[in-house]
Amino acid sequence: MLENVEKSHPADCFLYTDSVPSVWCPGCGIGTVINTFIQAVEKSSFSSDKVCVVSGIGCTGKVAEYLKFNSFNRIDGNLIEYAAKLKLQNSDRKLVVFSNNADFLVSGAKDLVETGKKGIELLIIHVNNIIYTITEYKAIPTTPFMRASADKNLELPFNIPHLAKECGATYVARWTPLRAGWLMYSMIDTLSKRGFSVIEVISPCLMYYPDSKRIGDAAELMKFYDDNSVIKHDEPTEDLDIRVHDKIILGKFVDKK
Amino acid sequence: MKVFATGVKVARGEVHILKDMCKGCHFCVTYCPMDVLDISTEFNTKGYHFPIVKNQDDCINCGLCGMICPDFAIWTTLKEQKEVVEL
Numbered sequence: 001m002l003e004n005v006e007k008s009h010p011a012d013c014f015l016y017t018d019s020v021p022s023v024w025c026p027g028c029g030i031g032t033v034i035n036t037f038i039q040a041v042e043k044s045s046f047s048s049d050k051v052c053v054v055s056g057i058g059c060t061g062k063v064a065e066y067l068k069f070n071s072f073n074r075i076d077g078n079l080i081e082y083a084a085k086l087k088l089q090n091s092d093r094k095l096v097v098f099s100n101n102a103d104f105l106v107s108g109a110k111d112l113v114e115t116g117k118k119g120i121e122l123l124i125i126h127v128n129n130i131i132y133t134i135t136e137y138k139a140i141p142t143t144p145f146m147r148a149s150a151d152k153n154l155e156l157p158f159n160i161p162h163l164a165k166e167c168g169a170t171y172v173a174r175w176t177p178l179r180a181g182w183l184m185y186s187m188i189d190t191l192s193k194r195g196f197s198v199i200e201v202i203s204p205c206l207m208y209y210p211d212s213k214r215i216g217d218a219a220e221l222m223k224f225y226d227d228n229s230v231i232k233h234d235e236p237t238e239d240l241d242i243r244v245h246d247k248i249i250l251g252k253f254v255d256k257k
Numbered sequence: 258m259k260v261f262a263t264g265v266k267v268a269r270g271e272v273h274i275l276k277d278m279c280k281g282c283h284f285c286v287t288y289c290p291m292d293v294l295d296i297s298t299e300f301n302t303k304g305y306h307f308p309i310v311k312n313q314d315d316c317i318n319c320g321l322c323g324m325i326c327p328d329f330a331i332w333t334t335l336k337e338q339k340e341v342v343e344l
Contacts, residue, residue: 218283
């Protein structure tokens with residue numbers, strides 16, 4: 001025990017260490033996204049005082065409780081609008097929004113369109129786990145066709161990179177948490193970029209199969225996402241919707257100067 | 258096997274593990290490119306099997322385990338730059 005107390009992780013200066021380990025399931029992709037974000041802030045030229053983290057509700061909403069940056073937790077619905085107002089008042093800060101599907105698409109779509117059209121400098125890290133976990137595994141706009149356990153989804157999934165591009169984003173990328181190096185360099189790029197930028201992270205939800213309750217198989221799930229994805233940079237964003245029998249396309253799709 | 262480029266230095270790293278932080282997802286054990294880590298037979302205080310170091314000399318300090326760990330339980334540091342004599 002004593003030798004463990006003496007050691008400390010290099011990222012501990014960015015974390016509230018009382019609350020680590022986190023409340024997420026073992027092997028949840030959100031933990032990897034936070035780890036990558038901390039390394040990106042360390043490697044970029046930003047000082048940690050200049051970074052503001054805003055998060056909303058649900059599993060991803062707990063991000064702001066762990067990070068030792070200036071962080072805000074906001075109710076459902078106007079997360080992106082709130083971040084845009086903060087940015088207008090503090091023009092020297094970099095605003096980073098950790099959003100999930102509810103904040104980003106379901107109740108925040110109007111804010112997304114307005115903020116993107118105005119071109120306010122925001123970095124949105126959208127953790128997409130393609131299902132509502134807490135409210136009984138219901139289908140959401142990004143659930144693939146016929147893939148939800150509570151009710152079969154009969155609609156085609158939403159294409160988030162295309163939406164972000166049409167809203168006027170200057171940087172659009174999509175990664176899985178296992179491609180941590182790519183994700184980190186995308187974050188370093190966007191931290192120094194002036195403009196509205198969106199990074200979508202397709203993260204496996206460990207409660208995706210609620211019938212079998214297989215919580216221990218995190219590495220297996222992550223390997224499934226890794227095998228069924230392929231990197232294609234500069235692919236036209238119209239083709240990026242998630243199809244059931246095709247591979248998920250990852251990469252950097254939009255990078256305007 | 259002959260070595261064509263002489264004087265090549267390969268980094269050797271040291272793995273540090275905080276075993277009570279681990280939640281047993283085993284990403285580090287699954288994705289280590291040099292197969293350094295292994296799953297322990299013991300439990301930590303939360304009841305998970307944490308990773309242990311199987312062969313420390315093979316670690317090349319790539320940092321992948323520290324990068325994908327969701328719970329900040331493992332990281333590597335550079336120990337030495339070892340010169341390759343024979344592959």
